[in-house]
Amino acid sequence: MARVVERRTVGRTRSCPHCRATILESSSVCPACRHHLRFENRRGEEQNPASQVALKVSGQFARAASAGPGEYHVVVVIRDAGGAELARKVIGVGGLAPGEERKVDLSVEIFDPTAA
Ligand SMILES: [Zn+2]
16 A cells, blocks of 8 residues: 655565565564565665654563363454554464463554655
């Protein structure tokens, strides 16, 4: 879902050659697998650090020991300001033994677009 701003296209995507995650075309490090990518951005520069960490949420969940084993799925939904769903991803699924715990870290980083 690219958007044109001042003759530049922001939000263009490509596929990571290592893990196939959909990432920003401007990324020089894959945020999913953290591999350095062979193709740097158009200006041959390393991507600038995030100009804004827009959201950072950390939490944990656990299965009560008395409840027996359980199963979980972690779902992330992105919506626009009107509530329309733009993306929905199952990030991970798994099982929990009684009393077992998992931690979740969610972060949203916003970058300045690179000049074309
Ligand atoms: Zn990757």
